[in-house]
Amino acid sequence: MSDTQTLIENRPPSVATLFLERVAATPDAEAYRYPVPPASGEGPDDWKSLTWAGTAERVRAIAAGLIELGVQPEERVALASSTRVEWILADLGILCAGAATTTIYPQTNAEESAYILSDSQSRVLIAENAEQVAKAVDQRAELPELTRVVVIDAAGVETDDWVISLAELERRGAARLAKDAELVTERVAAITKDQLATLIYTSGTTGRPKGVRLPHDCWSYMAKAIAATGLVSGGDVQYLWLPLAHVFGKVLTSGQIEVGHVTAVDGRVDKIIENLPVVRPTYMAAVPRIFEKVYNGVAAKAKAGGGAKYKIFQWAAGVAREYAKAAQDNFRRTGTASVPLGLGARHKVADTLVYAKIREAFGGNLRACVSGSAALAPEIGYFFSGAGIHILEGYGLTESSAASFVNPGEAYRTGTVGKPLPGTEVRIADDGEILLRGPGIMQGYHNLPEKTAEVLEADGWFHTGDIGELSPDGYLRITDRKKDLIKTSGGKYIAPAEVEGRFKAVCPYVSNILVHGADRNYCTALIALDEAALAGWAAENGMEGKPYAEIVAAPATVDMVDGYVQQLNEGLQRWQTIKKFRLLPRDLDVEHGEITPSLKLKRPVVEREYKDLIEEMYAGTREA
Incomplete structure (x- = not known):
C-alpha cells in the first residue's frame, strides 16, 4: 500500500x-x-x-x-x-x-x-x-x-x-x-x-x-x-x-x-482587488467569473489607454497563449516546460510590459489558483498561464463534496479539470455521462429517497449529469451538462457552455451570455455586458455618464458587440454560429434568480424571463 x-x-x-x-x-x-x-x-x-x-x-x-x-x-x-x-x-x-x-x-x-x-x-x-x-x-x-x-x-x-x-x-x-x-x-x-x-x-x-x-x-x-x-x-x-x-x-x-x-x-467580493496586495496569498480558489472580470478589466483598461497600448496588450495576450500552449505541450511530452528560444524572448519582453503588473495586482506571491464551479474558457486560462498566474481547474459537485478532480501542479493542462483525487473512481457511461464513486460521495438527498435513487446506484456510482471525456493518461475534460446540450432542428448537438466560454475570451465587455438553439434551425444569444468594463468604452464613444440601459440600447454598442460575435463565429462550425443576438437591459444577477450564488447561469429562468427577446430573434423564420 x-x-x-x-x-x-x-x-x-x-x-x-x-x-x-x-x-x-x-x-x-x-x-x-x-x-x-x-x-x-x-x-x-x-x-x-x-x-x-x-x-x-x-x-x-x-x-x-x-x-x-x-x-x-x-x-x-x-x-x-x-x-x-x-x-x-x-x-x-x-x-x-x-x-x-x-x-x-x-x-x-x-x-x-x-x-x-x-x-x-x-x-x-x-x-x-x-x-x-x-x-x-x-x-x-x-x-x-x-x-x-x-x-x-x-x-x-x-x-x-x-x-x-x-x-x-x-x-x-x-x-x-x-x-x-x-x-x-x-x-x-x-x-x-x-x-x-x-x-x-x-x-x-x-x-x-x-x-x-x-x-x-x-x-x-x-x-x-x-x-x-x-x-x-x-x-x-x-x-x-x-x-x-x-x-x-x-x-x-x-x-x-x-x-x-x-x-x-x-x-466581500468588492474588496478582492483591495485585499490581494495586503494578504499577498500564495494560493486562492475562485470561480471563472472572477478571472473573466480580471481579464476583461485589463483588456478594457488597455483599450482605454489608446490604440498603441491596446495593440501591445493584444500582442502580449497572444504571446501568453502561445507560450502556455507550448510549455504545457512540451511538459506533457518531456516533463519540462521549455519553449522555443524566440518565443521565450518575446515572452520576456511581454512579461516586463504586461504580465508583471498583473501578477503584482494578485499580490505578487501567487503560486497557483484553483478554479471550479463552472468551466473556464481555455483561451482565458492560457492567457493567465502564460502571464504566470497558474489556474488549476478542478471539478466536483455538492453531491461529491466539491473536489473530485484537480489539475496536478506543474503537469496541469488548461481546458481539462485534471485527474481524480486519490481514492476517487471515475468512469464514462455509454452516453458520455461522468460517473463517480468514492468516500466523497453524499449519503443521498434529505427526505428524498426517490430523487436519491435517480442519481445514486446501489453499488455507489453517482451520476453527475455532466458529459465528459477521459484522456488515455486520466485527465478529464468536461463537455457540458447533460441536460444543457442543445440539439438543433437540423439534428446537430451543440454544447452552449463551450460557445459561451469562447465568446468571453473574445469580447472584453461581456458579463454573461446565454446561447439558445434547442429545436431551432440556428443559434441565438442573449448577452449582458459588464457595466464597469463598458464605462471606458462608453466614454470614448460619446456616452460618458449615461445609464447602462441607454448605453446597451445604442446602435454603436450593438455594432461593437456584433464585431465580437463575428469574430467568435469565425472559429465555430457553421451550425454553432450565432446568427442573431440581443443585448439585455441589465446584467443577470442573484437577486433576480438568474444566476446562483456560486455564479452559475440558471438557463430556464433566463429563457423564461427573456422569452419575448428570444422569440423576436426567430420571428419570420421557418422552423425545420
Missing part, C-alpha cells in the same frame, strides 16, 4: 477530530486572518490574527454553548452568513458538538430560508446580522422546531430568550466548560464517520432546493486527499472569499485544517 493510500485509508472519523489534532500539533501557529473595518468607516481595514489555540478556545465555547442549548448529535444547526471568520468558528463549533451544519446563503429570501430551516428540521439558527434574523422572525410561526436564533453581529437586533448574541452563546459555553472541561472532547470522540456533518441545499436551476447529506467521513476524506495531492503546504497563505455556504468554499476549510497553513478570510 502506498503512503497516499495509507494516509487516506487511515483517516479519522471526522474533521472535528482533525481540528483537535491540528490544535495540539501547532497551537501557537497562525490559523486565520480577518479584517476589522475602521471605526470611522474610512481608511483601510485592520487585519487581525487567530492562532490555532485561540481558534480552539472560541470553537470549544461555541460547541459547549450549543450543547447547553440542548443540541444533540446529528441535530441540525443552520448557518446564514456571508464568508467571515465567525462562519468558520461557528461551523467548527457545530461539528465539535457532534451536530450538523445546514448552510444557507445570506442572499436567500425569507420564504426559501424558511423552507430550508423547516425541511432540515434545524433546531438553532446562527444568523449573521439583523437582516438574517428578520427572516427567521417573520417566519417564526412556520418553524416550531427552531428553538433559538444566535446572531453574530448583534447591532440593531433586539435580543431576548429566543434571540441571543454569539458572544452570549460563547459566554454560556465557557461557563459550562468551567464545570465540565472534557465536554467537547467527549462529543468529538463519540462522532462516527457516517454521522451527518453537513446539509447543503443545492441552489438548483428549477424547483425547490434539495438537501445534500454529507457525513463527517466526506470532509475527513477531503482533508486527507487534498493534502495527498501536494498542491498545498503548511507554509501557504490562502485567501478565502468564496461563499462558505457553497461546497467549494466549505471544502477549502477541511484541507487547511489538515495541512495547517494560514487562511485570510473575507467574503
Whole structure:
C-alpha cells in the first residue's frame, strides 16, 4: 500500500477530530486572518490574527454553548452568513458538538430560508446580522422546531430568550466548560464517520432546493486527499472569499485544517482587488467569473489607454497563449516546460510590459489558483498561464463534496479539470455521462429517497449529469451538462457552455451570455455586458455618464458587440454560429434568480424571463 493510500485509508472519523489534532500539533501557529473595518468607516481595514489555540478556545465555547442549548448529535444547526471568520468558528463549533451544519446563503429570501430551516428540521439558527434574523422572525410561526436564533453581529437586533448574541452563546459555553472541561472532547470522540456533518441545499436551476447529506467521513476524506495531492503546504497563505455556504468554499476549510497553513478570510467580493496586495496569498480558489472580470478589466483598461497600448496588450495576450500552449505541450511530452528560444524572448519582453503588473495586482506571491464551479474558457486560462498566474481547474459537485478532480501542479493542462483525487473512481457511461464513486460521495438527498435513487446506484456510482471525456493518461475534460446540450432542428448537438466560454475570451465587455438553439434551425444569444468594463468604452464613444440601459440600447454598442460575435463565429462550425443576438437591459444577477450564488447561469429562468427577446430573434423564420 502506498503512503497516499495509507494516509487516506487511515483517516479519522471526522474533521472535528482533525481540528483537535491540528490544535495540539501547532497551537501557537497562525490559523486565520480577518479584517476589522475602521471605526470611522474610512481608511483601510485592520487585519487581525487567530492562532490555532485561540481558534480552539472560541470553537470549544461555541460547541459547549450549543450543547447547553440542548443540541444533540446529528441535530441540525443552520448557518446564514456571508464568508467571515465567525462562519468558520461557528461551523467548527457545530461539528465539535457532534451536530450538523445546514448552510444557507445570506442572499436567500425569507420564504426559501424558511423552507430550508423547516425541511432540515434545524433546531438553532446562527444568523449573521439583523437582516438574517428578520427572516427567521417573520417566519417564526412556520418553524416550531427552531428553538433559538444566535446572531453574530448583534447591532440593531433586539435580543431576548429566543434571540441571543454569539458572544452570549460563547459566554454560556465557557461557563459550562468551567464545570465540565472534557465536554467537547467527549462529543468529538463519540462522532462516527457516517454521522451527518453537513446539509447543503443545492441552489438548483428549477424547483425547490434539495438537501445534500454529507457525513463527517466526506470532509475527513477531503482533508486527507487534498493534502495527498501536494498542491498545498503548511507554509501557504490562502485567501478565502468564496461563499462558505457553497461546497467549494466549505471544502477549502477541511484541507487547511489538515495541512495547517494560514487562511485570510473575507467574503466581500468588492474588496478582492483591495485585499490581494495586503494578504499577498500564495494560493486562492475562485470561480471563472472572477478571472473573466480580471481579464476583461485589463483588456478594457488597455483599450482605454489608446490604440498603441491596446495593440501591445493584444500582442502580449497572444504571446501568453502561445507560450502556455507550448510549455504545457512540451511538459506533457518531456516533463519540462521549455519553449522555443524566440518565443521565450518575446515572452520576456511581454512579461516586463504586461504580465508583471498583473501578477503584482494578485499580490505578487501567487503560486497557483484553483478554479471550479463552472468551466473556464481555455483561451482565458492560457492567457493567465502564460502571464504566470497558474489556474488549476478542478471539478466536483455538492453531491461529491466539491473536489473530485484537480489539475496536478506543474503537469496541469488548461481546458481539462485534471485527474481524480486519490481514492476517487471515475468512469464514462455509454452516453458520455461522468460517473463517480468514492468516500466523497453524499449519503443521498434529505427526505428524498426517490430523487436519491435517480442519481445514486446501489453499488455507489453517482451520476453527475455532466458529459465528459477521459484522456488515455486520466485527465478529464468536461463537455457540458447533460441536460444543457442543445440539439438543433437540423439534428446537430451543440454544447452552449463551450460557445459561451469562447465568446468571453473574445469580447472584453461581456458579463454573461446565454446561447439558445434547442429545436431551432440556428443559434441565438442573449448577452449582458459588464457595466464597469463598458464605462471606458462608453466614454470614448460619446456616452460618458449615461445609464447602462441607454448605453446597451445604442446602435454603436450593438455594432461593437456584433464585431465580437463575428469574430467568435469565425472559429465555430457553421451550425454553432450565432446568427442573431440581443443585448439585455441589465446584467443577470442573484437577486433576480438568474444566476446562483456560486455564479452559475440558471438557463430556464433566463429563457423564461427573456422569452419575448428570444422569440423576436426567430420571428419570420421557418422552423425545420
